[in-house]
Amino acid sequence: MEFRDIEIFLALAKELHFGRTAERLRITTARVSQSIRKAERRVGGPLFERNSRNVRITPLGEQLQQDLSAGYRQITDGIAKARAAAGAMSGTLALGTMGPMAQTIKPLLDAFQSTHPDVKLRHREVQPPEPLELLRSGDVDVALLWLPVHEPDLTVGPVVHVSDVLLLVSTDHPYAERESVCVEDLGDHCAFLPGRLPASMEAAFQPFHTPSGRPIARGPRPSTWHEVLGLVAAGQGVVGAARDAALFYSWPGLTFIPVRDMSPVRWALVWRTADESPLIRALSYVATHRSAET
Incomplete structure (x- = not known):
């Protein structure tokens, strides 16, 4: 072969x-x-x-x-x-991740640093309500984002992580004691919390309609993840989240519930097409080959 x-x-x-x-x-x-x-x-x-x-x-x-x-x-x-x-790469690569999501790809980052010890990784926090902002502003070179990303100016690199979708609700919410919910449930009681992001990315965690076609209401528009947590804890809405969030954000007043009929969300490295650099290609190369072997 x-x-x-x-x-x-x-x-x-x-x-x-x-x-x-x-x-x-x-x-x-x-x-x-x-x-x-x-x-x-x-x-x-x-x-x-x-x-x-x-x-x-x-x-x-x-x-x-x-x-x-x-x-x-x-x-x-x-x-x-x-x-x-051969390349003896050096320099700084600014990587955007959502809070502690960098921990989910730590083996990849360790492998990259081992291969390119003279490259400095600089971490920046991406806010889920506005996941493309730091890329578009040039504050990060590459970001770990959930798919789909269908933006003409951005390149989607290798998938490096997959996570199930959970529903984040307040402990006083009617769903808080359930073992799981389905998307159809969201049409009755739930107001989601969208940010300023592409509709396709929003729908990956927060569908716009139930399977029967009923609209799923939208609520306030927070600008940071901590605002999202505060609004949910206050009972002003619910939000879909990656399973990883349950590991890192076990706040009082919040409960995570599996959404049993939503597909897992895939996370990939994304960068500005016009600014693709040797450092970005090197990180993508390590990610691609680690993914193929694991």
């Missing part, structure tokens, strides 16, 4: 979705399918079972994944070290 085919196979073994694998590696789904068919012909058996609903890895595929992963890691680590030695 060629190196790129190994990379595609390992990425699909993790994602179990041809479209997400293609997006993650920035290739077409046809290229993913072609590569997997070629690999299956080479090994002499099916590596994945696929139908219109899902993709499953076969026992043969699991064995191949185990056998290839260690070698793939050695190869990519060697390439990264060689690139670091």
